[in-house]
Amino acid sequence: MLAYGVTTDFMDEYVQIGESTAIESLKIFVKVMVDIFSKEYLRSPNNKDITRILANGERRGFLGMLGSIDCIHWKGKNCQVVWKGQYSSHIHKPIIVLEAVASFDLWIWHAFFGLLGSNNDINALERSPIFSKLEEGRAPAVNYSINGHEYTMRYYLTDGIYLKWSTFVKTIPSPRGQKRKLFVKAQEANRKDIERAFGVLQSRFTIVCGPIRFFYSETLQDIMKACVILHNMIVEDARDVNEVVELD
Template sequence: MAAIRQLAYGTTPDSLDEYLRTSERTARECVYKFCEWVVKLYNKKYLRKPNTNDVQKLYQAHKERHGFSRMLESIDCMHLPWQNCPTAWQGQFTRGDHGHPTIILEAIVSQDLWIWHVFFGVPGSLNDLNVIYQSKFFNDVITGTGPDTSFTVSGVEYRCGYYLAGEIYQTYYTIVKTIPHPTYDKRKKFAKFQEAARKDIEQCFAVLQKMAYP
């Protein structure tokens, strides 16, 4: 109970001494043990990097469902409302275009709502552009330590898979963006399929919001 109240409501460890009859030190240890066992129970499947077997399954599933060959997953960001934000932090986590405290969440999601990467941005005026610079997601791409996802298109070999993203993202060879104003039929078809495939992550965000605020 001490761990749940601290994580869910943002209460401090020393505020539980009268209600739960626990000391500040005990309350802190409860949070540590709770998080430790959550990681032990779920780290083999969730919030981990995909292995070679996972990559092949993702390739096959996305090709059959969306028609995108060698697509890994979709990446996007959302501002998650923080209703229980402590008063002292509300100024840091409130943006003018929202008017209430929010936490920006970057996630990578597959077609079956498997989330294997999340990053919560630090306080400030964060958006999809600058949160990606703070996330450690592309470190493996830069250092070349990620899973083997090489493939060949038109005789050119690419050493990593790609992710679908919105047009606000900068141009990276691992990110395939939509075409904002397609003019030719071929471009219109691509934009239609790309935006339809990105419904996976929009569905995930809808589920997270429903769980947080039923």
């Protein structure tokens, strides 16, 4: 059900259990996954992870970059009428928003899920805890120099809808000149990390790509978080442990 997004009546004879039992088993499985593994696989990057991510960003020409941030929408199917208005977006269908940050290896370091579909990416950012440590002064310092200017703040690559914050590096609309065109090409190429992560997540776990078939937000959050946890487990298993990283 997680991997292929099938309904319970499609596979109840195969596993030889009732439909209600299959649904209850799915709910228990995703809840246990979140309770046991969220601390390890839904955490923020530690110092070792930050060093590896920054080293890769430097090789790609973006010093101080921690990854890319973006949102995707999970479309609903049988949303209750009383909720449909607040969950409906510009496509006039009930959806739930997932905000995520992914690094070059497609590991999802931040997953904020559950915001109503009537909100856009900026509204999701305002509710998101992604910068909570930075606001409290607990974020690890990062020092780097670009064109003679010293910087101490990390940043994420974003698309054009995000605000002009020092923690975001956006693309340049309608670039003029060879330098700006080269920057836009490099920024958009590296920002595809989050798009690739979303594509791989949805291809591995079709349940988050197909229509939502559950009503309660707690169940939906457990399903999405469990899929992200399993995705990160696969990324960790496929990671090259012999990768050499310059620790400066």
